[in-house]
Amino acid sequence: MTLKKSPTGPSRLRRALAAVAAVSAAAIVLAGCSSSGSSSSDSDKKLTLWLSSSAAQQAGYDQLVKEYKQKTGVQVKIVNIPYSGYSTKLRDAAQANALPDIASVPALDPIWTKKLIDLSSIVDTKSNKINKNFIAKTSDGDVLAIPSDVTASGLFINKSLFEKAGVSYPTSPDKTWTWEEFIKAADQVRESTGAKYDLTFDASPSRLRAMVYEMGGKYVHADSSGTFSTDKKTQKAVDYFVSLNNDTIMPKSVWTSGADPSALFQSGQVVAYWSGVWQVSSFAESITKFDWASVPTPAQPVQASDVNSGGLVVGFNNSDSESTAAKAFLSWMYKPAQYKKLTEVNGYLPVESGLDPQYPFKSTAAQDAFKLYNDELPLYAPISGYFNQAQTKWVLNGKSLTTDPSVTELGKAINGQESTSEALKNIVDGYNQQVGK
Amino acid sequence: MSASSDILRTGALAAEGRRRTPHRKKNIASRQIGRHLSATTLLWVFAIGFAFPLLWFVLSSFKPSGDLFSYPLTLFPKQWTLSGYTTAWQSFDFAQYFINTIIVACVTTVLTVAASCASGYALAKYQNRWLKVFFVCILATTMLPTEVMLAPSFLVIRDLGLYNALAGIIVPSILTATGVLMFRSFFLTVPDDLVEAARIDGARELSIFFRIMVPLSRPIMLTLAIFSFQWRWNDYIWPLLVLNDPSKFTLQIGIQSIVGAQNINWSVLLGASVISMIPLVILYLVFQKYVMGANINAGLKD
Numbered sequence: 111m112t113l114k115k116s117p118t119g120p121s122r123l124r125r126a127l128a129a130v131a132a133v134s135a136a137a138i139v140l141a142g143c144s145s146s147g148s149s150s151s152d153s154d155k156k157l158t159l160w161l162s163s164s165a166a167q168q169a170g171y172d173q174l175v176k177e178y179k180q181k182t183g184v185q186v187k188i189v190n191i192p193y194s195g196y197s198t199k200l201r202d203a204a205q206a207n208a209l210p211d212i213a214s215v216p217a218l219d220p221i222w223t224k225k226l227i228d229l230s231s232i233v234d235t236k237s238n239k240i241n242k243n244f245i246a247k248t249s250d251g252d253v254l255a256i257p258s259d260v261t262a263s264g265l266f267i268n269k270s271l272f273e274k275a276g277v278s279y280p281t282s283p284d285k286t287w288t289w290e291e292f293i294k295a296a297d298q299v300r301e302s303t304g305a306k307y308d309l310t311f312d313a314s315p316s317r318l319r320a321m322v323y324e325m326g327g328k329y330v331h332a333d334s335s336g337t338f339s340t341d342k343k344t345q346k347a348v349d350y351f352v353s354l355n356n357d358t359i360m361p362k363s364v365w366t367s368g369a370d371p372s373a374l375f376q377s378g379q380v381v382a383y384w385s386g387v388w389q390v391s392s393f394a395e396s397i398t399k400f401d402w403a404s405v406p407t408p409a410q411p412v413q414a415s416d417v418n419s420g421g422l423v424v425g426f427n428n429s430d431s432e433s434t435a436a437k438a439f440l441s442w443m444y445k446p447a448q449y450k451k452l453t454e455v456n457g458y459l460p461v462e463s464g465l466d467p468q469y470p471f472k473s474t475a476a477q478d479a480f481k482l483y484n485d486e487l488p489l490y491a492p493i494s495g496y497f498n499q500a501q502t503k504w505v506l507n508g509k510s511l512t513t514d515p516s517v518t519e520l521g522k523a524i525n526g527q528e529s530t531s532e533a534l535k536n537i538v539d540g541y542n543q544q545v546g547k
Numbered sequence: 548m549s550a551s552s553d554i555l556r557t558g559a560l561a562a563e564g565r566r567r568t569p570h571r572k573k574n575i576a577s578r579q580i581g582r583h584l585s586a587t588t589l590l591w592v593f594a595i596g597f598a599f600p601l602l603w604f605v606l607s608s609f610k611p612s613g614d615l616f617s618y619p620l621t622l623f624p625k626q627w628t629l630s631g632y633t634t635a636w637q638s639f640d641f642a643q644y645f646i647n648t649i650i651v652a653c654v655t656t657v658l659t660v661a662a663s664c665a666s667g668y669a670l671a672k673y674q675n676r677w678l679k680v681f682f683v684c685i686l687a688t689t690m691l692p693t694e695v696m697l698a699p700s701f702l703v704i705r706d707l708g709l710y711n712a713l714a715g716i717i718v719p720s721i722l723t724a725t726g727v728l729m730f731r732s733f734f735l736t737v738p739d740d741l742v743e744a745a746r747i748d749g750a751r752e753l754s755i756f757f758r759i760m761v762p763l764s765r766p767i768m769l770t771l772a773i774f775s776f777q778w779r780w781n782d783y784i785w786p787l788l789v790l791n792d793p794s795k796f797t798l799q800i801g802i803q804s805i806v807g808a809q810n811i812n813w814s815v816l817l818g819a820s821v822i823s824m825i826p827l828v829i830l831y832l833v834f835q836k837y838v839m840g841a842n843i844n845a846g847l848k849d
Contacts, residue, residue, distance in 0.1 A: 162804070162807075162808065163807065164805070164807045164810075164812060165634075165638035165639070165805075165815075187793075189791070189792075189793050190793070190804050191787070191804065192787065192800060192803035192804040192806065193804075193806065193807060193808040194803060194806065195783075195784055195787045195788075195803070198784075198787075198788065199787055199788055202698075202701050202788050203791070205701070205702070205705070206701070206705045206710050208710060208711065208791055216808060372810065373616045374616075376615075376616035376617075377616045377617060377618040378617060378618055379618050386809070388809040388810060389809070389810060392810045392812065395612055395613075396612040396613055396615070396616075396813075396814075397613060398611070398612075398613030398614075399613060399614075399617045
């Protein structure tokens with residue numbers, strides 16, 4: 111078949127192939143050169159900042175960086191990295207000696223904690239009023255990370271359904287309800303409006319911790335020797351939580367098979383949603399079919415939540431001049447004037463007190479929600495920050511809780527595959543194994 | 548079964564059989580229609596099964612974000628909007644990511660096809676002990692999942708100075724076992740006589756390869772090219788690890804960064820995903836004939 115072909119065909123093809131190969135080889139060489147050439151020069155005037163956030167929450171940093179450039183001439187380049195893969199990328203970058211100068215990371219990693227610079231001077235500056243409960247501090251007193259913001263679990267309700275049913279709900283943290291009162295109210299709303307469920311509950315250990323704290327428990331807690339256990343009130347609270355997953359009050363599918371609780375709530379068929387402050391800015395845009403509101407977290411009787419640091423801001427020690435420049439930028443960023451702007455644009459709950467940020471949301475529900483969160487934070491019991499501090503401690507000891515067994519084990523309990531006490535025992539074992547003594 | 552017993556019975560009862568003949572013909576014809584009908588129906592059912600989620604996905608990308616989860620769910624947007632697309636295009640350096648991805652996918656594809664064709668030919672047509680060892684080595688690469696090789700490949704790329712360069716994602720993906728195996732099995736079907744005849748006519752080894760073998764293997768080349776393009780277009784974790792500079796990011800990194808830790812901006816994600824599909828759809832329309840052939844080999848590992 112091919113023998114009949116004219117002789118010009120193959121040779122033309124051959125020439126084309128050779129040309130393509132030559133061009134692509136040249137392209138590779140060029141690409142290789144250009145990268146190695148540009149990275150080494152002008153390093154003292156340029157800093158790199160890695161973060162992982164939505165485009166909306168990058169805006170605050172963009173604004174700061176622009177201002178910093180005008181003021182000092184130092185350019186800070188922001189790289190927004192996808193959340194899935196961020197921790198792997200940081201590890202590999204540490205291996206390749208290609209860490210950024212500044213980063214906002216989801217968690218500290220024992221692999222690169224030794225390369226961090228000490229930020230204690232920023233925390234010790236009195237005028238910054240940084241809440242010291244959230245910083246990551248070593249036993250030598252070095253501050254390795256300052257949160258970019260604070261996050262807390264919180265309750266959202268479908269206000270339209272509540273109004274339709276004529277059921278009242280608390281609006282101020284001093285007069286909040288208990289979990290049982292809340293479920294009773296939600297039951298009434300569901301029955302009179304024909305909604306599908308009372309509540310969706312994020313399949314997240316953090317949300318469960320918040321509920322347990324509010325019911326007086328300590329969830330999985332380490333004693334002074336570093337061994338984990340649970341208390342009676344935790345047992346009771348978790349029992350209560352599992353019993354709520356009955357496909358009437360809460361859909362079983364969220365904790366057992368990964369249904370999206372946020373999407374369910376946004377469909378307007380669910381009376382309330384137990385999630386956290388980060389939903390506010392997205393709900394402000396994505397919920398248009400009904401009115402929603404943030405309501406005070408239930409207290410039975412403890413006023414608490416699971417309060418975490420949103421992102422941990424760290425500086426890496428790449429070279430003397432670069433780390434000095436990085437620290438200068440961070441010192442400037444955490445000054446109240448700059449930090450206030452950052453929290454306002456990004457919709458952050460501030461880690462510094464006394465700021466009174468004015469958020470730019472048009473939605474009054476979002477404005478009210480932020481006001482509520484800012485009012486509630488100081489009222490929360492100290493237990494609210496336990497996990498965040500414990501996590502830092504584990505990392506500084508070279509351990510980390512890579513997989514929290516809570517969701518898997520309680521999923522089994524909800525499915526009836528094991529009892530709640532068995533599930534709790536397995537969770538405690540998991541903690542002891544990964545981060546215990 | 549029943550048809551053959553019918554025939555037996557018609558043999559025995561000839562008179563009755565004569566009367567039954569038209570009935571039988573009709574029976575067979577209706578059965579055939581039934582058979583065709585059921586096959587076609589089944590095809591349609593599958594086609595709808597595959598197309599429906601895609602259709603919903605594309606239509607949802609035109610919904611405003613408030614409509615995405617509202618109940619009852621609707622297939623068509625009540626209000627058509629392009630806001631997801633415009634936000635996606637504006638919030639990232641999409642055009643730059645697009646160009647980067649096209650460069651990576653095209654260059655890798657050309658090099659992959661060239662390398663696979665040459666090595667597949669050598670493995671099929673030359674007898675040499677070391678070639679066999681080499682073949683086993685190539686086979687061995689298919690036995691490890693990509694994730695396992697991530698860290699060692701990363702160290703190699705770093706030490707070669709390809710970190711944070713597009714070449715760092717092109718070079719490691721040039722040699723794929725699938726490509727080599729595809730060409731090898733194809734060249735095995737080409738009779739050795741062709742090579743020998745050419746040798747007798749005085750052709751050198753290289754011209755046998757370029758003048759005879761390369762043109763022969765054009766269908767396989769296109770098949771692999773389509774595959775390779777698709778693989779590189781959809782690559783995510785490796786480019787994320789190797790590239791540091793946003794000006795070198797590929798499209799998949801950009802899309803993935805829309806998925807946040809706590810919440811996802813669905814309308815932007817949908818818009819961005821539809822945009823990223825367009826080149827592959829165009830590729831499919833242009834090379835439709837070969838894609839059909841390519842998918843016969845689907846399920847192979849890159």
